[in-house]
Amino acid sequence: MKVLSAEQLSGADKETIRKQNITSEELMERAATLVFNEINQRLQGAPIPIKIFCGIGNNGGDGLVIARHLIQHGYHVTVYVVNYSDKRSEDFLANYEKLKVITNDWPHLIKEEDHFPEINTGDFVIDAMFGIGLNRPIEGWVAKLVKLINNSQAFILAVDMPSGLFSDKTPGKKAAVIEANYTLSFQSPKLVFFLPETMDYIGDLQVLDIGLDREYISKLISETFLIGKQEAVSLYIPRKKNSHKGDYGKVLIVGGSYGKIGSVLLTATAALKTGTGLCSLYIPECGYDIIQTGLPEAMLMTDTDKKMLTTYPKDFDADVVCFGMGVGTDEKSVQALKELLQANNDPVVIDADGLNILSNNKEFLKMLPKNSVLTPHPGELKRLIGAWEDDFQKLEKVKKFSKKYNVILVVKGAHTFTIDREYIYINDSGNPGMATAGSGDVLSGIITSLIGQGYEPVNAAVFGVYLHGLSGDITAEEIGYESLLAGDIARNMGKAVKALFERESMESK
Ligand SMILES: NC(=O)C1=CN([C@@H]2O[C@H](COP(=O)(O)OP(=O)(O)OC[C@H]3O[C@@H](n4cnc5c(N)ncnc54)[C@H](O)[C@@H]3O)[C@@H](O)[C@H]2O)[C@@H](O)CC1
Ligand SMILES: Nc1ncnc2c1ncn2[C@@H]1O[C@H](COP(=O)(O)OP(=O)(O)O)[C@@H](O)[C@H]1O
Ligand SMILES: [K+]
Structure with a gap:
């Protein structure tokens, strides 16, 4: 399997949107619904507290879609918007509106340390703060929130990648990075999932095929491959009958x-x-x-x-x-x-x-x-x-x-x-x-x-x-x-x- 870079993935996103004649919001819906399906399959309706931490970019948008489906299926969900900036992505905003329509329990805004919730051992935390868009280390109160989540002993599921990890560089020894128990990643595993310095943040890994354009991906030149059973x-090379x-x-x-x-x-x-x-x-x-x-x-x-x-x-x-x-x-x-x-x-x-x-x-x-x-x-x-x-x-x-x-x-x-x-x-x-x-x-x-x-x-x-x-x-x-x-x-x-x-x-x- 090819290991694609963040750039290649966003190119594949664009091409898929064009070729399949869908909107980026529809692609987000598709990807995040797959995450919801995986969670639903495992939790089977269990009444455990689910706390979803959403950023304000598209990773956060995924989190909002997952939240909507979980709420509609009767799960006990609390949504937090980690409001580190006001530059919300369009697809985040669209899904924010959709969430408001289905619940009176609107997302809690976190803008400083005083807004942090309590996170308990039995909670199921979904990390949808940052994905492949992270371009500088997580700092300030957001870094403190990452530490709070890590120290909580709750089960942590990361969407696409644990927040704080970059797709193309190591985060540094003291950086704030989510230590996930499980990572559900979109379309392609990322190189950092396998490097000794960063592999421990991932937990168990599952890659979801979100249906990005196959032809485009097959033509992408990758220099990095993950070798599994298929490869x-x-x-x-089979042995020949007529041989010695x-x-x-x-x-x-x-x-x-x-x-x-x-x-x-x-x-x-x-x-x-x-x-x-x-x-x-x-x-x-x-x-x-x-x-x-x-x-x-x-x-x-x-x-x-x-x-x-x-x-x-x-x-x-x-x-x-x-x-x-x-x-x-x-x-x-x-x-x-x-x-x-x-x-x-x-x-x-x-x-x-x-x-x-x-x-x-x-x-x-x-x-x-x-x-x-x-x-x-x-x-x-x-x-x-x-x-x-x-x-x-x-x-x-x-x-x-x-x-x-x-x-x-x-x-x-x-x-x-x-x-x-x-x-x-x-x-x-x-x-x-x-x-x-x-x-x-x-x-x-x-x-x-x-x-x-x-x-x-x-x-x-x-x-x-x-x-x-x-x-x-x-x-x-x-x-x-x-x-x-x-x-x-x-x-x-x-x-x-x-x-x-x-x-x-x-x-x-
Ligand atoms: N093909 C795919 O892989 C798909 C990806 N989607 C999601 O989109 C995500 C990428 O979304 P975005 O590009 O919006 O990025 P993110 O949501 O990962 O990050 C949000 C934004 O925060 C800003 N930022 C970066 N570092 C920061 C920091 N340290 N402090 C504060 N702000 C910072 C950046 O401008 C970035 O665009 C993926 O990880 C995935 O979750 C899905 O929605 C749809 C399909
Ligand atoms: N935690 C691990 N998971 C998977 N493979 C491992 C692990 N630890 C060691 N290995 C594999 O075991 C082998 C150890 O090789 P090496 O360090 O040269 O040992 P030795 O010198 O004793 O033969 C390598 O192939 C390495 O990939
Ligand atoms: K994440």
């Missing part, structure tokens, strides 16, 4: 050191479980028995050093090589990565200490084969590209790095971002149970496996990240977050691939 399925193990990649995984042989075992297991035809490992000698016992399906070569990597098997003919997990950063192992980069022209996958070695030896970056995939977590990324001021600056720096070195970066996190030059792919699978040692090692095994099977490196990264998260979700459903182990993610890869094609399962992902 993942479209990347899948040589068709599914000869993969070489290079890594490990004394005390960290488990990491390569995880990576290799994940590669085989993702469908690799032939999996070989190159590890320090101390790992021989561990791998041969733990993963008899894999083939093994050992370094002359017992405890760490010192060299690379240049003559080994692999379709794709993965380097880095558990390697350490000893000078001797730096040499191993150098030899690997000198020997390979095809894309490689670099993870963990492989990335740390790159950061300590920046001259190696130019040696990376085109379209190699680097999979840093935030700590490794900082060593690679330097510190950033906020998530938007981070994205710019990563794009620049990707373009400069012709590589793909998989920036891991609760929402993993795969960045290929200008393009950003945001992953929508996964869960906090995956915050456990070794789950990154599993991910590099999955991506390496897919490249070996003939996926384009960027597709291998995007699809691999999605499958990794989906396998984590399936595992968490079975055993919960706490006891989820990285190895479970690898072992459940088969269930993840199958779930891609099951209609009912994981439908929301």
